[in-house]
Amino acid sequence: MLKSTYRNYIYAATAMVFALLISCDNNDAEIKHYSAQVVADDATLKTDKYKLITVFSTDNGTTFVDYPNLKKGQTYQVKVVHRTDDGDVDVKPSELGFHLDWSSSNPKPNGATDGQMAEFTMQESNDIVVVIASHVCSYNATDWAGAWGAKETGSGVGGTDNNTLTQDETDPNKYTMDNFFGDEVEASITFASSPSKYWDQVVTLPKQTTSEGGVASGSGYYDSCLGTFYIDVTYVIGGKTYSWNYSFTRP
Template sequence: MKRFNLYLAILLGFSMVLTGCFDDPGTDIVWEGSYVEIQEATTAAGSTISRAYAQQPNGVGTPVRLRVNLSSAALNNPVTVNFEFSGSAIEGVHYNKVTSGNSVTIPAGEFYAYIDYEVLTFNFGTDEAQTITVTLTGASDGVELSNYATLTTNTRKECSFSIANFVGSYSCIEPGYGGSPYDVTFTEIDATTVEIDNFWDFGGVAQYEFDASGGVTLPEQTIQMGGEGWVVAGSGTYDPCTGSFSVDYTVVRVSDGLTYDDNTHTFNRN
């Protein structure tokens, strides 16, 4: 029994010596550097992603925001991160850079800043796709770039219906009118309805209704033109990407019930 206890004491002592030879896992600081990255490039999709942006009216851009992350302990100094745009997209045509200059600043003690730009969907063709690449090119105070310093977005427009795409100045083509288009203006009434200010090039005010599946109607309505009442009605189709639409219509004078026109109006944006 004494011999057993002696062996046990020796074994325990040897075990304690071995344990003291190894550092406690998790207490060593392996890396003390700092780096910056584009957060959207760190997702499962990788550094190349695809995005479709809803069609917007002419002159209206769709805002896009990318987050630049600083991975480190809080720093006492602000970090300036330089970046550049590239890709097939043309600045001023397919996108506008909103962030001024070519750098953003992560304030001291903070961990992120933003790069902002806007997509100009109204300049994209129906089936057109363009790449917009944002690359971090360097950072101040010895901060390094991570493997996620570049993000490429395959960009296109999504031509879902929006009544805003059918508002504004248009030219109207009316076969049999002499071949010369005339100007009209559409005003939004509600989420599916617009109002024309110059129907038939005779100063008539009429309303058109759109549905989400590509159809447009000129509901039967009585309007005033030239001091007389006229019943107008019709139906047609629209293109959600270009904002153009065509409507087959009839015009009947109230006073005699006669049909004075059975024609097609094609409206194209000016």
């Protein structure tokens, strides 16, 4: 039986989960090492990394368990689930916008190296690695112009304000919003272009003084596939400091 020291919980985004192989027929001498590693650094799921779990099947993916009975030379299937209070949710590339890559495993998967599930053959030494990355769509600098709903979430703020973004005439990645803080003042933001990974999609609100005399700054991330973005903002005005999450979606 394959048992995980930490019940397959990922305790760091690139941490390794080590497993103990306990056989009912003295197979310990044949299987000396097993580990399962989930790498989620470039996926939105990294914020819930402690609940990413590898589960195993010995019936071609019909049923999955945490601790299967396995012998050297036996084939088995592995997939990643997000374990929630309501049960396990499959990390499906097609439905959730993720790419799963098993190619760093040793031994290699039997057949395809990407996809929701991979098949392996148990060896004497086994290191299973699955890399989860959120999809990144093509970046287009003109996509951010126009009307937005800007939702404020934080202490002392709230509600969703109408906000219009206007593209800068000289820097296509720079925009000016016309209703910052719901006060009908302008503030500029800049999108990082040509992202290759999900967390390269940075949007910045450089430190600046608004027309009402407040000092604003912040940074966050955009999603080129969903066409949304957010900024964690700090605004100092009138002797007070406001901090909030600014989430932008199309009205």
